[in-house]
Amino acid sequence: MKKKYIPINCDFYDEIEIHAMRKSKTTVVYLSKNEEQTTIEGIIKNVFSKNKEEFLEMENGLIFRLDRLVSLDGKDVPGNCEI
Numbered sequence: 001m002k003k004k005y006i007p008i009n010c011d012f013y014d015e016i017e018i019h020a021m022r023k024s025k026t027t028v029v030y031l032s033k034n035e036e037q038t039t040i041e042g043i044i045k046n047v048f049s050k051n052k053e054e055f056l057e058m059e060n061g062l063i064f065r066l067d068r069l070v071s072l073d074g075k076d077v078p079g080n081c082e083i
Contacts, residue, residue: 005053008066009078013047016056016072020044028058029070037070 007013019026023043032038043059047066054066069077 003067005065006067007054008069012072012077013054013066015075016044016047016066016069019072020047027071027073028056029072030056030064031068031070 027041029039045059046057057063
């Protein structure tokens with residue numbers, strides 16, 4: 001069963017969008033489907049919402065939910081936006 005989506009920190013979401021706009025090479029650490037921390041380096045192509053969930057799309061075609069994101073360029077994702 002799919003886990004409930006938990007929105008990431010709102011300020012950190014803005015940082016992700018800035019990386020996407022700048023099209024700069026970024027080091028991304030995320031949790032894979034096997035719950036393993038995976039590190040990739042590349043350009044963030046897009047950040048988008050679908051069915052009330054937010055996703056990150058890399059230029060190489062990789063797409064994952066933002067609540068799977070661990071860090072961006074060595075900066076850990078802070079708490080979420082839920083109250």
